Amino acid sequence: MTLPELLRYYERKTASSVSVEVRHPAFYHCDRLKFAPDQYLHHSDFCRAAKLRDANAGCSANKLRSLEVAKRGRCFSGCCPCGIWEYACPVMHNGELAAVLYFGGLNPGEQDGEDLPPPLRTLPCATEDRKKKIRTAAAFVAEFLKIELELFLSSGGMDAKQHGEAFYLENCRNFINCHYLENIALGDLADMLKVNPNYLGALIRRKTGSTFRALLAHRRIEESKIYLTLHKYLTVTQVARLCGFTDSNYFSSVFRKLCGKTPLEYKREYKKEKEAPASPSPRGTCAPVRAAFPEATAPRHRTSDADSASCSRSGSSSR
Numbered sequence: 001m002t003l004p005e006l007l008r009y010y011e012r013k014t015a016s017s018v019s020v021e022v023r024h025p026a027f028y029h030c031d032r033l034k035f036a037p038d039q040y041l042h043h044s045d046f047c048r049a050a051k052l053r054d055a056n057a058g059c060s061a062n063k064l065r066s067l068e069v070a071k072r073g074r075c076f077s078g079c080c081p082c083g084i085w086e087y088a089c090p091v092m093h094n095g096e097l098a099a100v101l102y103f104g105g106l107n108p109g110e111q112d113g114e115d116l117p118p119p120l121r122t123l124p125c126a127t128e129d130r131k132k133k134i135r136t137a138a139a140f141v142a143e144f145l146k147i148e149l150e151l152f153l154s155s156g157g158m159d160a161k162q163h164g165e166a167f168y169l170e171n172c173r174n175f176i177n178c179h180y181l182e183n184i185a186l187g188d189l190a191d192m193l194k195v196n197p198n199y200l201g202a203l204i205r206r207k208t209g210s211t212f213r214a215l216l217a218h219r220r221i222e223e224s225k226i227y228l229t230l231h232k233y234l235t236v237t238q239v240a241r242l243c244g245f246t247d248s249n250y251f252s253s254v255f256r257k258l259c260g261k262t263p264l265e266y267k268r269e270y271k272k273e274k275e276a277p278a279s280p281s282p283r284g285t286c287a288p289v290r291a292a293f294p295e296a297t298a299p300r301h302r303t304s305d306a307d308s309a310s311c312s313r314s315g316s317s318s319r
Contacts, residue, residue, distance in 0.1 A: 019039055070100045
């Protein structure tokens with residue numbers, strides 16, 4: 001059984017939503033420690049809807065607080081700002097936080113009640129029996145992760161001699177793919193890899209021709225194209241928030257810069273293409289987004305990578 005399958009199993013068994021926040025680079029480097037894309041974030045329908053309301057600001061701040069508490073190495077539970085009950089189980093390695101398991105998406109009451117907000121009434125209740133099952137499941141998964149992590153590290157999987165350029169680029173790619181919805185920066189990746197951010201930023205730019213911030217924007221724009229073409233009832237603002245942008249105007253500006261047209265124009269052209277199959281696809285007319293980690297080293301822009309260390313945590317990203 002793979003880790004994604006194990007988490008899906010416990011989601012069904014506990015009627016909860018299970019996700020993980022990884023803090024150790026081994027989780028991006030070892031295939032046995034990788035999860036499904038949606039398992040790196042709170043993915044219940046309720047949480048997805050809640051993140052749309054404030055561009056994920058509240059959930060992002062709450063997760064940061066929970067990570068600080070998790071560093072103490074003890075499991076804890078409580079309600080998030082949206083009223084959802086959640087259980088957090090830290091996974092420690094050598095006294096440092098390696099990952100946090102989150103079991104949540106539950107109505108905090110023992111039973112449905114009229115005093116609860118309507119959206120919470122439809123969620124499974126956090127009964128004592130269900131909480132007990134969650135604590136047991138979390139302890140088992142956490143121990144499983146510790147064993148897999150220890151086996152990988154003891155086999156030399158993270159030896160310094162293996163930390164060549166390919167290692168850092170692979171971790172950068174995986175980090176962006178797993179956290180592009182969040183308020184991430186080059187400094188976060190550098191902290192996890194325990195490397196100087198200036199060195200890491202220069203390496204990424206030299207090997208990909210783009211800054212960390214630009215690669216992050218490319219990933220978000222690629223995701224936005226899926227929403228624009230397959231979810232026609234979503235507004236541009238909603239699409240922006242679902243893809244990690246807090247400002248729809250900034251999202252439209254980045255989209256136009258990379259695709260040569262606004263999100264609405266892209267959406268309209270796709271609709272025309274569907275109605276008239278012989279006409280050119282709008283995706284064919286868009287300027288191709290540079291592959292996240294191409295072999296070519298010639299940079300497209302001469303933007304300073306100094307901003308990559310902070311990566312503008314405001315208008316361009318969201319957790």
